[in-house]
Amino acid sequence: MKCLKTFLITAAFASLSITAAANSVDYANSRGTVTAIDGATAITLTGSILTTVTGGVCPSICTGKLGTVAFTSGTLTSGSLAAGGTFGAGGSLTIMGNGKNGVPSGILFQGTFTSATWAVTPLSGGNNAFSFTGTLQGTGSFSGAAFTLQGSKIVHGNPFAAGGSGSVRWASGDTTAGVVPEPGSLALMGTGILGIGAVFRRKLFS
Numbered sequence: 001m002k003c004l005k006t007f008l009i010t011a012a013f014a015s016l017s018i019t020a021a022a023n024s025v026d027y028a029n030s031r032g033t034v035t036a037i038d039g040a041t042a043i044t045l046t047g048s049i050l051t052t053v054t055g056g057v058c059p060s061i062c063t064g065k066l067g068t069v070a071f072t073s074g075t076l077t078s079g080s081l082a083a084g085g086t087f088g089a090g091g092s093l094t095i096m097g098n099g100k101n102g103v104p105s106g107i108l109f110q111g112t113f114t115s116a117t118w119a120v121t122p123l124s125g126g127n128n129a130f131s132f133t134g135t136l137q138g139t140g141s142f143s144g145a146a147f148t149l150q151g152s153k154i155v156h157g158n159p160f161a162a163g164g165s166g167s168v169r170w171a172s173g174d175t176t177a178g179v180v181p182e183p184g185s186l187a188l189m190g191t192g193i194l195g196i197g198a199v200f201r202r203k204l205f206s
Helices: 002-022 183-205
Strands: 025-030 033-037 042-055 058-072 076-080 084-087 090-098 105-122 127-140 145-156 167-169 172-178
Touching: 042 090, 042 105, 090 127
Parallel strands: none
Antiparallel strands: 025 042, 025 172, 033 042, 033 167, 042 058, 058 090, 076 084, 084 105, 090 105, 105 127, 127 145, 145 172
16 A cells, blocks of 8 residues: 555656646747957847747647747857857847747747857867757746756857957757646645545554
């Protein structure tokens, strides 16, 4: 009986984990331009197209020209845009839907960066790989969700070096949301587990 009780409690936790995973959402974007701003201490992404939404408002997947993705980073706290560095908290990301192919019109997500990094990797032939990764906190399809934005681009030369243009055409990006249980959900989970324990306690002592 004790083994069965343990099994059911474990199953309850597993079920909640599966539910959280099922409630995650992924936004993919392509193109756009990343430009240095504020004296090359921050960057901004403009003109990027939202191409795929998986989960959330699209239980399976929605594809096409679904809207736009734009962001502005916080200010560099170390390093440089030419060589790579770390951004402080601040800046924002906005994902807009255009009402097409199953995606509603309006803001799908809007949040503020809590941290972000900028990496520049020299490649052969004078090429460089640029990548941006940031973590955000905001609102949208899921209240209290934690988001990670990733993007990358390989280009010839380094437009962020001295004398460069200070901008680069972006290849693609991805924003993934993982649901963070709200206090009410945690309380409900605790109540459910206590209920399971009470049922089996009665059976053990009856």
